[in-house]
Amino acid sequence: MKIAFYGSSLVSAYWNGAATYYRGLLKALSALGYEITFFEPDVYDRQKNRDIDPPEWCKVVVYNATVDALENVARRAAHADIVVKASGVGFEDELLLNRVLHHARPDALTIFWDVDAPATLAEVRSTPEHPLRQALGKLDLVLTYGGGDPVVSAYRTLGARDCIPVYNALDPETHHPVEPNPAFQADLGFLGNRLPDRESRVEQFFLEPAVRAQTQHFLLGGSGWEDKAMAPNVRRIGHVSTRDHNAFNCTPKAVLNISRESMAANGFSPATRVFEAAGAGACLITDFWEGIELFLKPQEEVLVARDGQDVAAIMNELTRAQAREIGQRALARVLSEHTYDHRATEADKIFREYARMREAAE
The missing domain is CATH 3.40.50.2000 (Glycogen Phosphorylase B;)
Structure with missing residues (x-):
């Protein structure tokens, strides 16, 4: 299955705490057979402070921080079986969510992946007309990297069909014991x-x-x-x-x-x-x-x-x-x-279960 993933940055951890999570989880999903393209905007000097090269297990597309460039990458959601818009992308987040959902195929699984649920929920609760609140009913699923029952209940109350945590974990290939410095x-x-x-x-x-x-x-x-x-x-x-x-x-x-x-x-x-x-x-x-x-x-x-x-x-x-x-x-x-292999197995099960549910409902 093909995944179009719209996030903050995969290649730079500069002012980007989600980088480790993205890298570990997406690499493990790739090992399970997923074909992943990660779309990230050129903002906050992240591209000047890259700490990894684009990996073999994921295609990385960096786009300019313009509305036209955003629209161009949003169109590419039409080629994916699973379309993910993450929180905190950093450039026109609400517009990006709107355009990605617009271009996603009717049979694609659409997911909002929240990597900072407390902040996102506080923002949505304070704004009754927040675009994410309006979009929740159109999305198949909300995934979060933390929060437990309080976050799950909050998202369901706001109108999400479902919300499931997929927690942070360890990638033993990148984080492991070394000699003291x-x-x-x-x-x-x-x-x-x-x-x-x-x-x-x-x-x-x-x-x-x-x-x-x-x-x-x-x-x-x-x-x-x-x-x-x-x-x-x-x-x-x-x-x-x-x-x-x-x-x-x-x-x-x-x-x-x-x-x-x-x-x-x-x-x-x-x-x-x-x-x-x-x-x-x-x-x-x-x-x-x-x-x-x-x-x-x-x-x-x-x-x-x-x-x-x-x-x-x-x-x-x-x-x-x-x-x-x-x-x-x-x-x-x-x-x-608690490795990303464990988490990817969980995510794979979620993807397949919700894809089957979509097929059964059609």
Whole structure:
């Protein structure tokens, strides 16, 4: 089957947290026999900051950020058996959804794939005439990369025929244990861009514990933190390329996951960082969110902190030997249950089931 996938970017993770998810899932779907074309707009300097070349397992079409170029790529939806419009494409999202649905064949399976459900739902709820709300009844299905029952119920209430989570996971070929890199030496590392929906939680779970644990070294990767006041034991290194994520995760004694406020509030939303860190065999500390136990066992495969005081206490007690044991257990768990091969099998089953339902209804 042919998939036309309209998303933010496959070849660049620059200001594009969904890249790892797209790459892992689409590569695994390709291995199952799907022929995939990924359409992405040239916006936000992503093409200038590519971190992978176009892969063999997916054709990538980059189009200019103009309405004419958008219409040209939307027409190509007519050649696909499955048409996917993702959230947060970055250029004329509502128009793109409209035109893709217009050009999709009547027998094609049409899907809205939400990679940031809390943000999307907040926007749709605040705008009764939002184009996505109007389009939900025309779509066959909504898929999300997180959110659990709260997100599923919300989408069904708004008019979606169905909503199914297909969670983040691990691609063992890209995220795996490597040798430590002295450039990332630290006791606790955190990797994340400065975002309004995350900053206060970074202060609570990372910057305040650094003040409490002055004898330990904290490493901060990500863009936007240059003018942020922080303790002298915090070292800022700016943007970290995806090619260095394994070393970033493997080198510190532990690494920290901090959910955005909306993700933590909804729960059941493991960030790609969770699986990247576990796949590298890192000892992961995460802020608490509902549903973490579905993915990793608290205190055995992941350490859970409810506030910054918990983070500081964990860091003061955690030895490197204990950290290695936790990381190895996490690695074994994700390899056995949470790879993109597992997720692609789920998605394939969903596609085929809903395609059969469409045929039966016609």
